Amino acid sequence: MNFILKRKEETNVSYEDIVHLIHKSFEDRLKQGLKFTCSFLTVEEYKKDTAKGTVFVALDKDTQELLGTATVNVKKDIYGVTYGYNEYVAIAPKAQRQGIASQLLKECEKIVKEAGAEYIFSDTAVEAKSSIQYHLKNGFKIIGLHSYPSTNYYSYFFRKQLVPSKKWNSNLYCKYAFLKSYIITKLTLRKDGHKTFLASLFKKKKKKESIIYGNSHS
C-alpha cells in the first residue's frame, strides 16, 4: 500500500475522521477485553488532548483515504528533562503491518528532537502484543509498569533514548528500572488502577514513582 505522511493541518482530515479511525483501530483490543481509553475517546477529549501537540496522519497516496495517525506532545518530566509523549497511534486494520506506524514514529521523533527532547515516552497494555512488538522493533525499551484508574489492565512504560545516556542506553539499567517499578506497582496497584490492600495501609502519600511519566495512557 502506497501512503504519504502529513501533519493534520496540511490536509482536509477532520478531528471526527481521526477519532473514527482510532475507534476502528482499537476494536480488536476491545474484543480482547482491553478497555483502552482510545476506544471511548470523544472528539472533544481528543481535540483538548492534542491541542498542544502535533498530529500526523497517513493517507493512501492514490485515494487520500485516512490510514493511520499518531500524535506527539513535547513535555517535561519530573526532573525537568524535555521528552516527547507519543500517543493516539492507530492504524486502520486493513493497513496494519505495512510500516505505517513505524514511519509515523520517525516523523514524531523529528519534531521532538527539534524541540530538544532527550527521549520519547509511550505506554501500552501488557496484553497488547502487536503494540509491544511495534515498540520493541522501533528501539523502545520497557522501563516500567503502571496501572491507570481509567483502564482495566497493567501498562508497560516504554522509553526510546534520542540523546546518548549512560543510564538509559544500558539494557541492565532499563531492566533494573523495570523490575523496581514492577514490584512497586504490583504491591500497590490493582489492574484497575485502584490501590491494593497493602497500599491502603500506608497513609502517607508517596512521591510518584514514575521517572518520567505523568498521567499518560493511551
Ligand SMILES: CC(C)(COP(=O)(O)OP(=O)(O)OC[C@H]1O[C@@H](n2cnc3c(N)ncnc32)[C@H](O)[C@@H]1OP(=O)(O)O)[C@@H](O)C(=O)NCCC(=O)NCCS
Ligand atoms: C500496533 C500498531 C500501531 C502497529 O502499527 P503498524 O503500522 O501495523 O506497525 P508496523 O507495520 O510499523 O510494524 C512494525 C513492527 O511492529 C511489529 N508488529 C506490528 N504488528 C504486529 C502484529 N500484528 N504482530 C506481531 N508484531 C507486529 C513487527 O515487529 C513489525 O515489524 P515487521 O513487520 O518488520 O515484523 C497497529 O497494529 C494498531 O494500530 N493496532 C491497534 C491500536 C494500537 O494498539 N495502537 C497502539 C497503542 S499504543
